[in-house]
Amino acid sequence: xxxxxxxxxxxxxxxxxxxxxxxxxxxxxxxxxxxxxxxxxxxxxxxxxxxxxxxxxxxxxxxxxxxxxxxxxxxxxxxxxxxxxxxxxxxxxxxxxxxxxxxxxxxxxxxxxxxxxxxxxxxxxxxxxxxxxxxxxxxxxxxxxxxxxx
Numbered sequence: 001x002x003x004x005x006x007x008x009x010x011x012x013x014x015x016x017x018x019x020x021x022x023x024x025x026x027x028x029x030x031x032x033x034x035x036x037x038x039x040x041x042x043x044x045x046x047x048x049x050x051x052x053x054x055x056x057x058x059x060x061x062x063x064x065x066x067x068x069x070x071x072x073x074x075x076x077x078x079x080x081x082x083x084x085x086x087x088x089x090x091x092x093x094x095x096x097x098x099x100x101x102x103x104x105x106x107x108x109x110x111x112x113x114x115x116x117x118x119x120x121x122x123x124x125x126x127x128x129x130x131x132x133x134x135x136x137x138x139x140x141x142x143x144x145x146x147x148x149x150x
Contacts, residue, residue, distance in 0.1 A: 025054065025072040031092035032067045032082055036060070041087065048085050049078060064114040066092060095120040 036042050042060050045067060049058050054072035061068075067089075069078050075091070082089040094117035097103050103118045110119050 025074060027056075027070070027072055028075075029068055029070045030073060030075045030078045032069070032079060032089050033065055033092050033094075034067050034082055034087050034089045035065055036062050036087065044085050045082055045087060048081050052078065052081055066114070093119050 034045055036045060042062055046058050046060055049055060049067065049069050052069075052071075052073060055069055056071040057069070059068040059070075060066070067082065079089060079091065094113050097116050097118055100108065100118055100120075103109060105121070108118045108121045113119065
């Protein structure tokens with residue numbers, strides 16, 4: 001009966017693999033920095049990205065030079081599709097100013113960044129080993145090492 005068991009297992013594997021669906025890509029938002037100067041540039045990028053399979057929404061902010069693509073897409077494929085339009089593009093390198101502990105650390109602040117954004121760098125995050133002293137505690141009357149000039 002071993003041969004019949006092998007054949008039944010083989011047939012079961014064939015039918016079960018046919019029923020399995022391909023795993024779907026996760027829903028995500030891909031943000032890309034694209035140099036766009038006019039309505040034609042904006043329209044060309046929007047049409048190229050909208051034609052991709054899995055894209056549900058495309059938001060373009062020409063002032064910030066930002067394209068946000070939402071859908072079941074891979075980030076690298078979206079970047080390549082934008083580059084295929086002839087535009088210079090890269091992943092969005094900025095994070096909101098209020099999410100960074102040290103926004104003026106070397107390398108985080110950039111004059112070309114949109115208002116309210118800084119570059120996402122590791123040095124801008126607080127050091128987990130550092131001891132934090134608040135300025136109000138440094139100059140309080142309870143602190144024996146406080147400034148004696150006050």
